[in-house]
Amino acid sequence: MMMKSDLYNLVFSYIKTIPKGKVATYGLVAEALRAKRRGINGHLVGWILHKNDSSMVPCHRVVDRNGRLAPNFAFDGAKEQRRRLQVEGVTFVDDMHVDLERHLIKK
Template structure:
């Protein structure tokens, strides 16, 4: 039996399409993506979609929690990978494991 329902699969694919558009040097939140897709309150499901995509070509490292904290870092090859990728793109941090969301936040409405 498939791990995710067809409805979730469709939603996951929509999440991945948004993540694909996040520009270099910018971040967005799980909630921003969920709201953009008409599923306000589904931030956790966005997280599940990203967990399924880590290790592929999507820039999953550019999605943080509502406070800018790197809550998804444990799903990467090593805990420091997410931070290293963001710093290499010029993203600044206000605390350990917390990006400067005010300076780098991108909202899906800004998509081309």
């Protein structure tokens, strides 16, 4: 049985593999991890990332399935998430949505 801390570490380890300039969706993260953790879903990934308090985990690189930024991004809201992504070269289709055609990681 996987402990809560193991699940957090599994998610955080995967998030660290998302390259600068790319994003993943909560669902894509869950899909990538299902072989190691049955039952994981995008909502659980989002909940875990919301609990993250380490700036070493680039959780700003995870968006919803439509490319929308997290209004409650753990490190000072969507404006800060957008700023961090822009620094990495990520472009947007509007104020709140990443251009997924250009920046979504491949499965």
